[in-house]
Structure formats: C-alpha cells, structure tokens
Amino acid sequence: MDTFVQQLINGLNIGAIYALIALGYTMVYGILRLINFAHGDIYMVGAFAGYFIALKLGLGPSWGGLLFVLVGSMVVAALVGMAMERLAYRPVRKYARMTSLITAIGMSLLLENLFVALFGGQGRGFPQLLTDTTFPLFGNAAISKSQILIFAVSIALMVILQWIIFKTKVGTAMRAVSFNLNSAKLMGINTDAIIMFTFALGSALAAAGGVLTAQYSPTIDPLMGITTGLKAFVAAVLGGIGNIPGAVLGGLLIGVAETMVVGYGSGIGIQSTYRDAVAFAILILVLLIRPSGILGTTVQEKV
Amino acid sequence: MRVPRKLGSTENMISFVKRFLIALIIIAVLYALNLAMSKEGLFGFGVPLYQVDLWKMAGINIILAVSLNLINGFTGQFSIGHIGFMAVGAYSSTFMTVYYTQGLEQWLAGILGASVAAAIVFALVIIIGALAAAVAGLIVGIPSLRLRGDYLAIATLGFAEIIRIVITNMNKIGGATGFRGCVDPITNITCSDPALGRFTIPAYTNFFWIGFLAVITIVVIYNIVNSDMGRALISIREDELAAQAMGVNTTRYKVTSFVISSAFAGVAGALYGHWRLPHPNDFTFVRSFEIIIMIVLGGMGSITGAVLGALVITFVPEVLRMLPGGVYNYRLVIYALMLIIIMITRPQGILGNYEIASWLKRARKRPEGNATVGGSTGAPIAEQSDSTKKTDKELENR
Numbered sequence: 001m002d003t004f005v006q007q008l009i010n011g012l013n014i015g016a017i018y019a020l021i022a023l024g025y026t027m028v029y030g031i032l033r034l035i036n037f038a039h040g041d042i043y044m045v046g047a048f049a050g051y052f053i054a055l056k057l058g059l060g061p062s063w064g065g066l067l068f069v070l071v072g073s074m075v076v077a078a079l080v081g082m083a084m085e086r087l088a089y090r091p092v093r094k095y096a097r098m099t100s101l102i103t104a105i106g107m108s109l110l111l112e113n114l115f116v117a118l119f120g121g122q123g124r125g126f127p128q129l130l131t132d133t134t135f136p137l138f139g140n141a142a143i144s145k146s147q148i149l150i151f152a153v154s155i156a157l158m159v160i161l162q163w164i165i166f167k168t169k170v171g172t173a174m175r176a177v178s179f180n181l182n183s184a185k186l187m188g189i190n191t192d193a194i195i196m197f198t199f200a201l202g203s204a205l206a207a208a209g210g211v212l213t214a215q216y217s218p219t220i221d222p223l224m225g226i227t228t229g230l231k232a233f234v235a236a237v238l239g240g241i242g243n244i245p246g247a248v249l250g251g252l253l254i255g256v257a258e259t260m261v262v263g264y265g266s267g268i269g270i271q272s273t274y275r276d277a278v279a280f281a282i283l284i285l286v287l288l289i290r291p292s293g294i295l296g297t298t299v300q301e302k303v
Numbered sequence: 304m305r306v307p308r309k310l311g312s313t314e315n316m317i318s319f320v321k322r323f324l325i326a327l328i329i330i331a332v333l334y335a336l337n338l339a340m341s342k343e344g345l346f347g348f349g350v351p352l353y354q355v356d357l358w359k360m361a362g363i364n365i366i367l368a369v370s371l372n373l374i375n376g377f378t379g380q381f382s383i384g385h386i387g388f389m390a391v392g393a394y395s396s397t398f399m400t401v402y403y404t405q406g407l408e409q410w411l412a413g414i415l416g417a418s419v420a421a422a423i424v425f426a427l428v429i430i431i432g433a434l435a436a437a438v439a440g441l442i443v444g445i446p447s448l449r450l451r452g453d454y455l456a457i458a459t460l461g462f463a464e465i466i467r468i469v470i471t472n473m474n475k476i477g478g479a480t481g482f483r484g485c486v487d488p489i490t491n492i493t494c495s496d497p498a499l500g501r502f503t504i505p506a507y508t509n510f511f512w513i514g515f516l517a518v519i520t521i522v523v524i525y526n527i528v529n530s531d532m533g534r535a536l537i538s539i540r541e542d543e544l545a546a547q548a549m550g551v552n553t554t555r556y557k558v559t560s561f562v563i564s565s566a567f568a569g570v571a572g573a574l575y576g577h578w579r580l581p582h583p584n585d586f587t588f589v590r591s592f593e594i595i596i597m598i599v600l601g602g603m604g605s606i607t608g609a610v611l612g613a614l615v616i617t618f619v620p621e622v623l624r625m626l627p628g629g630v631y632n633y634r635l636v637i638y639a640l641m642l643i644i645i646m647i648t649r650p651q652g653i654l655g656n657y658e659i660a661s662w663l664k665r666a667r668k669r670p671e672g673n674a675t676v677g678g679s680t681g682a683p684i685a686e687q688s689d690s691t692k693k694t695d696k697e698l699e700n701r
Contacts, residue, residue, distance in 0.1 A: 035453060037592075088643050095650035098381070102599045103646045105592050110639035117632045230464075230588070237457050273479075277468040280461035287458050288446050 002139030007263040008256065013147050013216070015255020016154040020209035021232035022239070022247035023161065024202025030178040030242035031198050032093070034100045038084060038107035039206060040229010042077050044222060045111060046207025047126070047214045048119070049076035054127045066129040066215075070153070073211050074204040081203025082196050089199075090192065115222035123221040126214035146216045157208055158248060161201070165244065174198060178242065227276070234283045240296025249294060254279045329518055337511035355510065357621055359578060362513035363571045364613035366520045368597040369606055370567030373524050375595065376604040377533065378560045379540025380448065381456040383591045385568050387443075387463030388436040390586035392569025393576035394476050396432030397504050400577065401482070404428060405503075425507040429516070429573040436569020437562050439466070444561035448554065451543075460588055471583040477502065481582030508578035516574065520567050525606055525660065527563065536560055540604075600645060602652030607659040612652070 021043050028036045050073035059065035088107050092099045130149065134142045165171035173194045176184040185191045213228075214220050235254045239246025258279065262272040286294065340355040350358075371385045404424050411420035447458040471479045482502060527533050535556045538546040547553050575581065593616060601612025619641070623634035630637075645653075 029453075033453075035456075088647070091647040092650060098599055098603065099646050099650040102596060103643055105596065106639050106642035106646065110636060110643065113635035113639055114633075117636055226589070230460075234457070234461070237454070241453070271472060273472050274468060277465050280464045280468075283461045284447075284458055284465075287450060287454055287461075291450050291454055 002137075002141040003263060005137065005139075005141040007259045009141070009143055009147060011256035011259035012252055013150050013255065014258060015235075015252035016150050017209045017213050017228070017251075018232045018235045018255050019248040019251025020154050020157065020205045020212075021229060022236040022251045023158070023244065024206045025233050025236040026239070026241055026244060026247040027174075027198050027202045029236070030244075031174065031181070031195055032089075032100070033097065034089065034104065035233070036089075036202075037101070037104040037229075037233075038111060039202065040225035040232065041108050041111035042081055042084075042203045042225070043206040043210045043213075043229060043232075044115065044220070044225035045080050046073045046077040046203075046210030047220045047224065048115065048210075048222075049073040049207065050211040050214060051124060051126055051220055054129060059127065059129060061128055061131045066149075069129060070208060070211050073207045077203040077207030077210075078200035081199040085196050085199040090195075112222055112226070119222065121222060123219040126218035126220055128218070130215060146212075150212045150216060153208060153212060157205060161205070161244070164201070170194070170197060231276075231279045234279045237293055238283055238286055240293030243293065243295045243297075246293055246295035254282065257282055330515070333511050333514040333518075336514065337509055340510045357617060359508070359510055359513050361614055361617040362510070362517045363575055364594070364597060364617050365517045365610050366513075366567055366571040366574070367594045368601070368609040368613040369517075369520050369524050370564045370571070371594050372598045372604070372606060372609040373527065373536075373560050374564040376598055376609070377528055377540060378536040378557060379543075380557055380561070381452065382459040382561070382564075383456050383588065383595060384443065384459030384461075384463035385564070385594050386586045386588065386591040387459075387466040388440055388565040388568035389572035389575065389590075390463075390466055390470060390581070390583075391439045391565075392432035392436040392572025393581040393586075394470055394482065394572070395435035395569075396428040396573035397482055397576040397581060398476055399428045399431050400424070400505055400507075401502050408505075421505070421507055425512065425577065428577075429570055432573030432576070433566040433569040436572065437566035439569075440562040440565025441558065444558045444565075448557045448561060460591070463586075463591060464588055467583055467586050470586070477581075479583060481580060481584075482576070483580045483582075504577060504580055506577060508574050513574055516570055520570070521606060521610065523563075524567075527560075528606070532556065532559070596642065598652075600642070600652055602654035602656060604656050605652070605654050605658050607657065608652055608654035611654060615653075 021039065024039050024042070025036060028034055028039070050069045053059075053072045053076075054065070054069050057065075057068075059069065084107055088103050089100060092103045130146055132145050134144045135148075136142045163171075165174060173184070173189045174197070176187065176189055177191050177194045177198075181191055184194075210220075210225075231254060232251065235250035236247045237250070238253060239248070239250030241247075258275050261270055261275050261278045265272055265274065290296075340350045340358065367385060367389065371382070374380050374382050404427070408420050408424045411423055414420075415423070443459065443462045447455055447462065450458055470476065476482050482504060528536070535546070535551045538549065538551055539553050539556060543553055572581075575585070579585070597612035597616045598609045599612070600608075600615060601610070602608030620634065620638050623637055624631070626634055626637075
C-alpha cells in the first residue's frame with residue numbers, strides 16, 4: 001500500500017510538470033491549429049533562464065530567491081515565446097499548415113542547437129534553492145518539500161490560468177479567437193496581440209515546469225526538452241487537444257501511468273525500460289477508441 | 304485517358320528497346336561510380352571516403368524522401384512515423400544476415416563465387432526488410448488511417464516511437480547498445496566480450512546498391528503517381544469527402560499507399576543496416592522530422608523536389624562544416640535559421656509542384672507542335688493541383 005501511495009505521489013508529480021507544458025501546447029493548438037514543436041524547448045529555455053538568474057545573483061536556499069527565479073524564468077520564457085511567434089510563426093501563418101509545422105520544427109532545432117553552441121551539450125547542476133526535507137506520510141511513503149512545491153505551484157498556476165481565461169477580457173478574447181479567428185477579428189479583437197499573449201502564457205507555464213523540474217532533479221541540458229516536450233504533447237492530445245482541463249488530466253494520467261509501469265510493470269511482464277513507450281501506447285489506444293481525446297469534442301466535417 | 308497500345312506493335316518494340324537501353328546506361332553509370340567510390344578507384348580517379356559516405360547517405364535519404372512523398376505529398380496523409388518503418392527494415396534484414404543467411408551464403412559461394420552469392424543474399428534480405436516494413440505499415444496503417452490530419456500525424460509518431468522502444472528492449476538484436484558487439488548466448492544479454500560470439504553484420508551495402516535502389520524507388524513512385532492509382536491518391540489529397548463521393552475507395556487507397564511507402568522505407572533501412580550497423584538512436588522521431596523537412600523543402604507533391612530536398616538536407620550541414628572556427632560552432636544554428644527563412648520566403652518549397660519529367664516531355668513535344676494548353680495528356684497529373692487554392696481552403700476550414 002505504501003509503495004502504491006509513493007508511486008502515486010511520484011506519478012502525480014511528473015504528471016503535474018507534463019500538465020504545465022501540455023497547457024501551452026493545447027492553448028496554441030486551440031487558437032492556431034499549430035503543433036508548436038518548439039514548446040518543449042521553451043521548457044528547456046525556462047530551466048536555463050532560472051539557472052542563470054540564480055547563478056548570477058548568487059541565490060542560496062530561500063523562499064524569496066526561489067520565487068524570484070521562478071518568476072524571472074517565466075518572464076524570460078514568455079519573451080522568447082513572443083519573439084518566436086512574431087519572427088517565425090506570424091509570417092507563415094497565412095500559408096498552408098504544413099509550412100507552419102516545418103517552421104516549428106525549425107524553431108525547435110534552432111533553440112536546441114543555439115543552446116548547445118552557447119553552453120555546451122553536457123549537463124549542468126541546477127543550484128539548490130530549497131533545503132529539501134522529506135515528510136513521512138505513513139509506512140514507507142513520504143513526500144519531499146520540492147514535491148509539495150511542484151504541486152502547490154502548478155495548482156496555483158492552473159487556477160490563475162483558469163481565472164485569466166474565464167474572468168478577464170483577454171481571456172474572453174482568447175476564447176473568441178480559438179472559436180473562430182476571422183469572426184473574432186471582425187468583432188474588433190486584435191487577434192495578433194491575442195495570439196502573442198497566448199504564446200507568452202504558454203511559454204511562462206512551460207518555464208515554471210522547467211524550473212520546478214530542475215529543482216526536483218537538478219540536472220539541466222539543452223536537449224532536456226525533447227522527450228519531456230513530446231510526452232507533454234502526447235498528454236495534450238490524450239486529454240483532447242485544444243481543451244484546457246483535458247491537458248491537465250492527460251498530463252496527470254501519463255505521469256501516473258509511467259511511474260506505475262516502473263513500480264509494478266515487472267509483475268505483469270512489462271520491464272521498467274518500457275516506461276517511455278507507455279505514454280505512446282495509451283495515446284494510440286485513446287486515439288483509436290476516441291479520436292478527439294478524452295475531453296475533446298468532435299467536429300463534424302462539412303462538405 | 305491513355306489509349307492502350309497494341310501488344311507487339313512497332314511503336315511498343317521501339318519504346319521497349321529504348322527503356323532497356325536507358326536501364327543499361329543507368330546501371331553502367333552506377334557501376335562506374337561505384338568503382339570510383341571504392342578503395343581502388345576508377346582509372347586512378349577515386350572519391351575521398353568521407354564524400355563517398357555522404358553520397359551513400361544522400362541515396363538513402365532520397366529513397367526515404369521519395370517514398371514518404373507518396374503518402375505525405377501525393378495522398379495528403381500526414382505521417383511522421385516514416386523512420387519507424389526504416390528501423391523495422393534495418394533490424395529485420397540485419398537479423399536475417401546475422402542469424403540465418405550465413406550458411407546460405409557459404410553454400411552459394413561454393414557454386415557461384417563469393418561476390419554473386421553476396422549479391423543474391425543481399426537482394427534476398429532487402430526483400431525481407433521491405434516485406435517486414437510493409438507488414439508493419441499495414442499493422443500501423445489500418446487503424447491509424449481512420450484518423451485525420453494532426454491526429455494521424457500523432458498516431459504515426461507514437462507508433463514509430465513504440466517501434467524504437469521495443470527494439471531498444473530486444474537483446475537478441477543488440478538492444479540499447481545497437482546491433483554491434485555481441486550477445487551472451489546463455490543469458491541473452493548484450494556484452495562486451497567478443498569470445499562469447501560477435502554479431503557479424505556483413506557490409507554488403509555499396510554505392511551501386513544504394514543508387515540502383517534509389518532509381519528503382521523513383522521510377523516506381525513516379526509510375527504509381529501517374530497511374531489510375533495515383534489519380535485516386537491525388538483526389539484523396541485534394542478533397543477526401545469528394546473523392547469518396549465519386550466512388551474512390553479512400554481507405555483502401557490510403558492503406559495501399561502507406562504500405563508501399565513503408566516497404567521502401569524498409570529498403571532504405573536494409574541498406575543502412577548493412578552499412579552503418581543499426582542503433583536505436585538512429586531511428587528517433589527527430590529523423591522522421593528530417594525526412595519531412597526534405598519533402599517540404601523540395602516541394603510537396605514533386606518527386607524531383609523530394610530528391611532535391613534529400614540532397615540539400617544531406618549536404619548543407621556538411622558544407623557548413625567548412626565555416627571558419629568561430630562560426631563553425633554555430634553551423635547547426637545557421638542550418639535551422641536557413642530552414643525557417645526558406646519556409647517564410649518560399650512556403651511551397653524550392654520546386655513547388657514542378658516535375659523535371661514533365662519538363663522533359665514538354666520539351667520533346669514542342670517541335671511536333673502538339674503541346675496542348677493546360678491539362679496535356681502527357682504531363683503528370685500531380686502538376687495540375689493548385690497549392691494556393693489548398694491554402695485558401697484550409698484557412699476557410701479553421
């Protein structure tokens with residue numbers, strides 16, 4: 001029982017990170033119908049931004065420092081996301097979707113290779129911003145301070161996101177744009193600004209995920225975003241791409257499934273090395289049974 | 304509609320002889336190039352080993368790009384799992400040569416000589432690799448091709464990653480360390496002690512094989528695209544619902560083109576496997592992206608474009624290696640930037656729908672004065688689609 005609880009906590013933890021990144025994928029897809037393959041790299045950019053802020057300011061373990069690093073990296077990533085949209089995605093928006101997709105792949109390559117060229121490909125230790133202690137729950141199960149931090153921050157960010165989308169004017173505009181871009185434009189919404197804001201929001205969430213992960217398992221490298229980004233993307237599709245609660249649900253589901261395979265897979269003949277395949281296996285099953293994802297809505301095709 | 308020629312007519316004979324001669328010339332040229340690229344060189348003229356490797360890689364990339372173009376460019380089904388089928392081809396063929404065909408090769412070598420025996424065995428395992436990839440394509444294609452657009456893309460990506468992870472966990476074919484080194488025959492775990500029995504993957508692949516199969520791929524895909532089946536595929540690309548309404552069995556055609564495309568990826572895999580020794584990291588989804596970049600860069604829906612794209616993507620990073628010291632480190636950044644800039648300035652790809660074969664045909668027809676305006680019977684139908692129209696339609700659908 002305590003192993004199960006422990007695995008569940010670990011799984012929800014990884015899942016919360018996936019969910020934070022998946023939100024960015026799903027928001028951009030909801031508005032532009034673009035799979036932003038560079039989003040996983042924004043997560044990496046966020047972790048690096050946090051690393052350099054902490055290093056340059058010589059921050060030690062303190063709540064204030066951590067908060068500063070978190071907010072700072074979110075701002076940096078939001079700026080990178082906005083620049084990316086303005087310089088690369090906006091010029092190709094009017095062309096076929098394949099063009100946007102290749103541009104996104106190009107952007108992803110650009111960020112990865114730029115960071116490798118600038119900072120080298122080897123891993124770096126993320127500075128300790130939190131004196132980590134573990135609190136025993138019951139039996140052998142325990143939860144660490146950085147795990148609590150991941151839960152707290154991701155829940156807080158998701159609540160803020162929900163508030164932005166449903167209670168503010170910008171959020172209403174975002175929903176209008178995702179419903180129909182051209183009609184929104186006719187209603188006087190500055191769609192370009194809204195799209196840029198969406199990129200900023202998604203990038204900030206991914207950066208928070210990056211800093212939280214780096215805090216929890218403290219190595220960062222320029223290619224860290226590839227696998228995590230892909231799994232977060234799978235999470236977004238799993239929940240129903242374009243659907244915000246779906247992204248959270250998908251992220252948590254994939255995180256838990258992964259740790260459960262590591263914890264219990266050997267009992268039913270699945271080696272723990274298959275953990276990376278689990279996300280994709282679940283994805284394919286869901287797509288075949290319910291192509292629009294768990295919470296997604298099907299759109300009837302018109303002639 | 305083309306008028307079927309009568310069997311045995313003079314015109315038919317001439318055309319057959321012409322084709323036969325062209326085939327002979329291509330084989331002779333490839334053979335000469337192969338000699339030039341071998342260690343000994345041709346008439347003292349040799350190509351440096353590094354460049355030989357690049358040309359080989361270019362050939363394999365051409366096979367991959369042209370075959371993926373059948374499904375992505377002509378059928379309009381967006382697949383990002385092409386590398387998975389290449390992996391299946393590479394591993395299934397090398398599995399055969401490591402574990403089963405060595406006895407056969409020795410037996411054949413006793414009768415026909417070593418080189419002929421190697422060629423026969425290699426042809427055999429290439430076919431096995433292609434078949435295995437085709438079966439994988441069928442298994443992946445039947446369920447996923449029900450999905451549309453981005454969902455299909457994601458499903459194929461997922462399948463390719465699963466294929467890679469399964470391969471990583473199979474010790475019999477080398478597992479995570481790649482199909483090299485050795486495996487402990489008792490525990491079935493990869494090891495580093497050669498005494499326990501090394502994997503011996505014979506290095507069958509040379510430039511002749513790659514070039515020959517690249518030409519075969521281009522010819523086969525060209526003929527498919529310009530056949531009844533090609534018309535059906537292009538109608539699916541232009542409007543799937545309309546194609547269905549006109550009585551095109553869309554599911555059957557989609558699955559067929561997917562399987563054919565996978566089979567050629569398997570061929571590319573078999574060639575790669577007997578040259579570079581396969582490793583699971585050679586088959587990540589990043590490589591799938593690379594193939595897509597080739598066809599989009601060259602021009603979707605153009606075979607010439609796919610070939611050009613494959614050449615550009617193979618050679619540009621290598622050309623950038625010649626950059627001076629300080630800039631050298633940024634060569635891959637420049638490569639990525641170039642990609643983005645090309646997409647912004649020329650979204651239809653370098654060639655768009657342009658096809659070199661149709662240009663040749665038109666040039667040949669002009670002196671006789673029967674070049675028709677628009678929709679000439681000789682021009683490949685692929686050219687008739689209008690990419691700008693499609694963009695408008697896609698924008699409308701959003």
